[in-house]
Amino acid sequence: MRITPARRLAAVAAVATVAGSAVVALAAPAFAHVTVQPGTATQGGYTAVAFRVPDESDTASTVKIEVSLPMDHPLASVRTQPLPGWTATMEKSKLDKPLKAHGQDITEAVSKVTWTADAGTKIAPGQFQEFRLSLGALPADADKMTFKALQTYDNGDVVRWIDEAKEGQAEPAHPAPTLTLTKAAAATDQHAMGASQDKAAITGTATAKSSDNAARTLGVVGIVVGVIGAALGVMGLRRKTS
Structure with a gap:
């Protein structure tokens, strides 16, 4: 007798259903x-x-x-x-x-x-x-x-x-x-990590503030030097004119 594709699929589905039911039956007690x-x-x-x-x-x-x-x-x-x-x-x-x-x-x-x-x-x-x-x-x-x-x-x-x-x-x-x-080591390590991060943040903030102060100081020095240079230039021009 010739087995059609439809019958073949039906047979496979039936076997799969039986196998699935068997697996569930075997697994059920493990969850109970x-x-x-x-x-x-x-x-x-x-x-x-x-x-x-x-x-x-x-x-x-x-x-x-x-x-x-x-x-x-x-x-x-x-x-x-x-x-x-x-x-x-x-x-x-x-x-x-x-x-x-x-x-x-x-x-x-x-x-x-x-x-x-x-x-x-x-x-x-x-x-x-x-x-x-x-x-x-x-x-x-x-x-x-x-x-x-x-x-x-x-x-x-x-x-x-x-x-x-x-x-x-x-x-x-x-x-x-x-x-x-x-x-409880995990909680201790997390606390230590947090403290380390806080310390790094504080250090980074202090470094940033130090760098900012240094930049401001250099800026002021540059302005002063520029003013002095301009004054000397004016004095030199006046001497040449005289």
């Missing part, structure tokens, strides 16, 4: 992890983050999210942002070594925050919700903070987002939300 937004913060500083929780189920809804804070780098300040329809509770743990914050010794720190949906509230299939925290001071001697999370569905299923990604290996199936910490 529980993550922390934004993914970076400055060491030693304070920040506000949001734990983004998508509902991955086709039939069940998310009704609770638990986020454990790393106790190897405890935080002196943890605050929740009110979220209508959800009740936030915090658990604290005793510290082996007190933290110093604002001249006081902190003997316990928040170790877990739990958000529970009120009656009639949920994250339905195909939806997501963000749960916000204010954190500080972030550790100055760590390059990341890992927050292990548990996601509970209304059918009783619990997804444990607790696997830590390892360098050089594939991403785990249920990676824990991770906050990358960066040094």
Whole structure:
């Protein structure tokens, strides 16, 4: 049977559609992890983050999210942002070594925050919700903070987002939300660059003023010399006339 160009194009389009659907199906789970937004913060500083929780189920809804804070780098300040329809509770743990914050010794720190949906509230299939925290001071001697999370569905299923990604290996199936910490060197370098530019501008202004003063001085000297020359010329003419 002879295949016409139209049939050939239709077949190619169908294959492309199937392939595209397969790619989307494979890629979808990678975008459905529980993550922390934004993914970076400055060491030693304070920040506000949001734990983004998508509902991955086709039939069940998310009704609770638990986020454990790393106790190897405890935080002196943890605050929740009110979220209508959800009740936030915090658990604290005793510290082996007190933290110093604002001249006081902190003997316990928040170790877990739990958000529970009120009656009639949920994250339905195909939806997501963000749960916000204010954190500080972030550790100055760590390059990341890992927050292990548990996601509970209304059918009783619990997804444990607790696997830590390892360098050089594939991403785990249920990676824990991770906050990358960066040094404040960039801000320091920018400040130093600004100071250098200000100094250069001041130096350039001073040089310009010096050059302008020198030009004015030379101009005055030239005028004086011209006047003296003219006077001598007049005197010479008078002597010749006499």
